[in-house]
Amino acid sequence: MESGEGFDRERHVFFMEMMYELLPSEYESEEINRITLAYFVVSGLDILGSLDRVSKDQVARWVLSFYSRPDVLEPGTFYGFHGSRTSQHPANKAVSKYNAGHLASTYCALAILKTIGYDFSNFDSNAISASMQYLQQPNGSFIPIHCGAESDLRFVYCAAAICSIINDWRGMDKEKAKNYIISCQSYDGGFGLVPGSESHGGATYCAVAALRLMGYIEEGRATKFTESSMIDVALLLEWALQPNFFQRQASDGGFQGRSNKASDTCYAFWVLGVLRILGAHQFIDRESLRSFLLSCQSKWGGFSKFPELQMPDLYHSYYGLAAFGLVGELGLTPLQVELGVTMNPGT
Template identity: 25%
Template sequence: MEASDKSGDSQDIPFTPEKHTSYLLALDKSLDSDAIGHYTNEHLKLPGAYWCIGSLKLLNALTEERKKEITLFIKGCQQECGGFGGNVKHDPHVVTTLYALLILSMFDEVDAIDKDRMATFIASHQKEDGSFKGDYAGEVDTRFSYSALSCLKLLNRLDLINQEKARDFILSCLNIDGAFGGVPGAESHAAYTFCSIGALKILGDEDLIDRDKLGSWLAKRQTIQGGFNGRPEKLPDVCYSWWILSTCFMIDRQDWIDFKALKEYVMRCSDVESGGISDRPGNEVDVFHTFFGLTALSMMDQYGLEKIDHVYAIPVSTIKRHFPHVYQ
């Protein structure tokens, strides 16, 4: 099936949570090492665990069967510096450190790791211009700013960094079209725009941008197929259902999106027989797109899914339980 194919009545496509659950639970038994975000891929084990566990949480299907095993694995990914790698003995990174915190919170095991060392590690990666490097190698972009700020906000330790400089770096990535690139001067992109607006939201500075201009750019990412693309003239992809819709919620422009068309696109990407969600209709499903497809359905209040927070990408109930200061 081509990505542009709208044949068939997508309203008749059933939502099969039990199939999605079975697919997710079987991920770590698969031998397909080429699958995107595969649960046991060497360098993606911790990120893959986040996408898988997050999906199960949204489906109200996360059990404690492997809680101890997974918690011990995550603890094993924390290095002496306080940061977490994508797997045991991997170099620590700001993004995987955030993933570790999110997974532990969904398992109600936030106190299983040294949060002070975690916060110190994150803060140590802020550079003089306010940006954050991802790891020792020094790469900088707004993904790392968002991950760092999200982690520190959840830990209630934003006081460890220069928040004004962090804000100024994000604003330096703003383009004339109202959206953001990953670094100053880079092309606007939906994922980097999410990271930038999420960072500003965390800092309480989201009113510094033109909501209507950005809202217009975001709304124009919705294609005739119903799904979003990440940049103009690109094909739609389920993952942008999260990056764009969540950003619209953050700037209160979600009403500018056709929810019905987006829902139908996600459903056309769903495998109703074996479970999972793909990037485009007819393509192979994977855990990455399954998670982001479910987050979109959650934000649109579909199928009784657990409600996800559109800034922090974990359920609202999890934030209320472990990070209540976020909503105060």
């Protein structure tokens, strides 16, 4: 779609409604992540101010049906939310060692509930708080499932967001998590997913947002980190803005998630989200970014990853909407950046 056509809110609402009613067959390979896809749809409709298009009670019942909550907590087992029916055993059976709650699915499930205004006083989160500690590794990172998997900043962020939503931090050692985040800051100021890896827009968002949720960063104050945070803020800002030759905001107006990579719709949110948390978002070229996002807008609603692609996908459609919310598009409700829910969920 040509950037001059403007932001087509109604078409995006229609696209998200279609995704709510029935996912296309192309998403069959993502069945294990169904609750994550649902988060993109429900939160996307909330950003669009169209949450009334879904039944909140029906959504709440569906999400809660994925909660793994046994009568007796077994040490070493994580009891969170399953990602789909294919990773969920009948309630009368013990949680399988290889098929249980997942940290990212648990974050998405709780974020959906918060988005629709669910009353968490009716929710028993003790199983999550008591068992999430088993996922934290000695170096402070988290694995997503108790039977073992990769550990990196994505799951540190999920753990922090979960604790924030349920308002219970017993499930993580914040000091260890903070030290792990610090160890992931690269020489250029950005953050890699693991220590020593290349700086990445998504990983940098996870690091900064997690520090904000844990209370190590004051909201919107790029120069006021608590002393215990120990990250190099000036270098981080230089990475995010890169005013010199290798610019983070590219000539097409979009953001590069990694140096010398093509601009991508989702990085408009990841990088701008970092700058928003730091209080430095005013230094970007807003109109150029908006123009880039419009070039990724599909005529069928939603957004593609790159301007030259025709078909939208749910992941980039959601983060395209989230980025538009951050640049102040009229009629959109911006996210509480560090948590991934809108400022006034449930309305």
